[in-house]
Amino acid sequence: MRIYLIGVIGTALLSTGCATKGFVQKQLDPISCRVDVLENRNASLQTKTDSLEARVAALESQVKEAQLANKAMLDEATASASASAQRAEAAAAAAEQSAQRTQKIFELNQKK
Secondary structure, three states: OHHHHHHHHHHHHHHHHOOOHHHHHHHHHHHHHHHHHHHHHHHHHHHHHHHHHHHHHHHHHHHHHHHHHHHHHHHHHHHHHHHHHHHHHHHHHHHHHHHHHHHHHHHHHHHO
């Protein structure tokens, strides 16, 4: 009787414990679809990320070029301002000399 009972229980367990190929496929189909959707989203996001990285690199390059151009313009403006200041100082010195000469001429004319 024991052997018979063990045989019946064993058969029952073996027959209900195995999943059929169709059942497994039905369970995996929705999961497979979700995985495909997520893979597509991931690929799309990766493409967008790559595009944004390229745009950032281009913008960084443009910023560097603009900074170099600004520095060049600033250097040019500084040099021009320095030259103008030197010319103004020279003109002021010439005006001072002219004023001194005029003063001497005026004093000589006053003595006569």
